[in-house]
Amino acid sequence: MATPTTRADGPEDTTSQDGRSSGGRGRTLAEKIWDAHVVRHGEGSEPDLLYIDLHLVHEVTSPQAFEGLRLAGRKVRRPDLTIATEDHNVPTIDTHLPIADPVSRTQVDTLRANCEEFGVRLHPMGDTEQGIVHVIGPQLGLTQPGMTVVCGDSHTSTHGAFGAMAFGIGTSEVEHVLATQTLPLRPFKTMAVNVNGELRPGVTAKDIILAVIARIGTGGGQGYVLEYRGSAIESLSMEARMTICNMSIEAGARAGMIAPDETTFRYLHQRPHAPTGAQWDDAVASWRALCTDPDAEFDAEVDIDASTLTPFVTWGTNPGQGLPLSESVPDPELIADETERFAAEKALSYMDLEPGTPLRDIAVDTVFLGSCTNGRIEDLRAAADVLRGHKVADNVQMLVVPGSMRVREVAEAEGLDTVFLEAGAQWRQAGCSMCLGMNPDQLSPGERSASTSNRNFEGRQGKGGRTHLVSPLVAAATAVRGTLASPEDLTE
């Protein structure tokens, strides 16, 4: 595992290229957004107070926060900067029926009552805009460059794809934001993740981020905001960028971000909450300044050559335990670092894998296409393109779960549902689904999945379940072949 180069050593050259003493160097994108949101600089060891532009709320981490407001007799300061949806607990079939699990139902009912009482806009099950919280924010045009975005969910980093500072928070902080629209915070360190070169066909954003995490490790980003930069990143669509930023947290980072550009502006233009008319022009002018200055310095940097990447899959029980699909299950005995060797042994035992087994020989029972990582329309299109003219293998079940009801609607308008159903896959309603063992969509003990989600932790998809993280292309090819595969395996 390569450690990112840090810039902590050596004297700093404070003279910028044009010869002026910068009196402080240029700023990174993250620093610019931070500075633009400081309500109050902390004195001494006191943290800064940062303004929050958008607060996304869901049913699991909000109930105690609303209860806290109620007990203290406080209101939601800015319900007009707050939006809620139901995603973690919701079933993805029979959604017209009451939720069967009483604990889940109570959490959802509580969110509804809280939103009603505190005047927060809610998109409940059955609503056209309901879906995974990190899918609906961008889809509605609520996530915009330069904003601070928070949610009681670690995958809030997704929104950084727009050049926003977006991060997950705990329940006490949720309450703090509801009450004050601010958070006391200490600045994060910055890390540049430079991804240059041209991606080969069949290699996706998911493969980039899995390779980044395998490279820097699940703790490599701790304390940092990652800024993904370079030609390979610039060539990606907004949805692909969201996939990358989404998994920043799996590298231990608090947030991930990408500087906004024409791709960003095109995506946002005419979204329901995007500015219009003269305000659109003002906004774009402001957004164009949101980039890291040439003379800015990151606290750490890591370089990835995109042209060498191939489809990537995980073999272990953390997102950093991944390899190119063309390789074999690693032999723990060949791992020098003792901690990593022990982790690999433990992982292989849980995953029931033998060292040396080609990854392509691993058979799966379930394929899950969905989640806040890969549940957007482009992900569904990519998978449908692979599935057209093929059938899901007899011994495999494939769940296709759109990230939002809007994604589902668009997919159906394009006939993607027919492609999935004709191939033998299940076409579901929107939600977090099999990404986490909280709703009815779960693996059984010992069951193995290829999943487009973000965490392959022990039991994450259901007690005893075994997860291989993959891209939507690999997921679709795997469903057809029954073993981990890429689309090119289907044409042989």
Added chain:
Amino acid sequence: MEAFTQHTGIGVPLRRSNVDTDQIIPAVYLKRVSRTGFEDGLFAAWRHDETFVLNQEAFRHGSVLVAGPDFGTGSSREHAVWALMNYGFRVVISARFADIFRGNAGKQGLLTAECEQSDVEQIWKILEHEPGTEVAVDLTDMTVRAKDFVTTFTIDDYTRWRLMEGLDDIALTLRHAAEIDTFEGTRPVWKPTTTEADAG
């Protein structure tokens, strides 16, 4: 959060060290949607034991917990603090607290008073000799009194100040409400709101 200057209540001797937050409240009790009602899960495993201190009538309504060293270790669950406060505790006295527990307690207004272990033992003896004895805790001069025994405790200055002022983090931030108002006045008009009718 209520301001805390002094509190007098029945002292409860908990002769255990390393009381972790899983013991304070097991995971199975974390499913509630409120921050109240967690008293059901407080020391759940031990409360099946008739001899457990909180099952004795004299201590049932205690509000000052006097525990062994390293109280509140393990999981960061804020529910541990909620469970103690929901039950009625306002103060925990111990020779050492786990950092996260102490931080969570400070946010919620539960006083964590750090005494010498020899003083803790002294208080235990008094409470066990005469169950139901009240313990007086004064944050102004940082003293603990049980019967004729008086000693001092320590707590960090910042937390002490926040407790005496009755300020939780939110209340502290709200002291700067004017600065938040000012900041809001400078936000660009094109920044989005979630209001449904404004689409465009």
